[in-house]
Amino acid sequence: MSEHTSSEGGRDGADLEQVTDASAAATAEKPGWTPTRRQFVGVAGGAAGGLALSGVLTGSSSEAETAPPEETTISVTINGKRQQVSVDSRTSLLDMLRERIGLTGTKKGCNQGACGACTVLVNGRRIVSCLTLAVMHEGAELTTVEGLAQNGRLHPLQQAFIDRDAFQCGFCTSGQIVSGVGCIREGHTGSPEEIREWMSGNICRCGAYPNIVAAVAQTAKAR
Template sequence: MTDSDFQSLPPTRRDFLRQLAAAGAAVTLAPYFLAPSFAEARETAAAGAMETALSPVPAGPEAVDVTLTINGAKQTLKLDPRVSLLDALRERLNLTGSKKGCDHGQCGACTVLVNGRRINSCLSLAVTHEGDEVITIEGLAQGNELHPVQSAFIKHDGFQCGYCTPGQICSAVACIAEGHTKHDDEIREWMSGNLCRCGAYPNIVAAINEAKGQPQPALKRQLSSVS
């Protein structure tokens, strides 16, 4: 494996993976120091400079063009029509924050915001999103400034393994925007499409209660461009 294998990745990621790949050398895994690189990746995406594929992904003769906006950046993709929105994000755009937990719309780990509404991206074919505005977990923070829901999840320990977390947070952002957060039982009901096997539910409810009273700047700013 060589450095060039990872050229499609944003630079800081490439550096990280180069470290991982350094044959024979002790790996330096300091994942929590990667947070800024993450923000950088989002900025890169916003500038429209992010490469759209990890490597040339064959789309087949039946490929369909689709143009959509992801985290503020317009993307034109040539896709096998069977590609779900989730797989387009994860496998074609390297936006792996959205998770695949069941691929059947049963767990909510893949929740993203499409035109401001939360959907299960695994249940939605990417080519049906022509012209849509998609916000993923990678698009919630503004630079290094976390979205209030993200901060509240950290403060209240609203996750353990972290795998359902991007979906929980996207869902929570929408849940607050929908006004389905009047009391604990309402939050529990409207967050029940997002499974958490670690059982962080009481902490998720606490995090949403904390975040709901705060201004939701990031979401508003990004959705303001949605007509």
């Protein structure tokens, strides 16, 4: 008799739980209702199972979603040399120069276009290479700091940076020099104030600005 009662009691208990959970689900829509721990875990587990089943039914997979895009080949002239370079659509011009070509003179500073350390010349115009995609420059002529010296002789601005002690840690120097070359070509060297204005996109954490301005002015005057 006790066994029968225990067995029936077990079944009645399970049935009671189902009724209680159903009642709790209905009550959940009422304002001010707070779920019990059992109800919360049950609902959360059901939602997670539903999402997992949905992924199985739709055939989605994280591998498919993270598959890298196909690469394309672009033709560019870098420091006077025509090159074919394979890049994907997400590769910045900066990363192409550093990682695909091996021209590490162009520095990755902030990688947000704020410091100017990655400045290069594209068709004679200075740009920050971290903010532009490599695939956008098919057929372009690129000049990096490595391409400024000619026949083993430093560019006049490179020599002026040495003469004027215009660098300290040196991390920003390549961008400063390339930007300075562009600034001189653009004719924005009429005064120290004008040089500072048109070189303001290049940041020097060491604070060598007076010497940088002096080096640009020296080179512009010699030209």
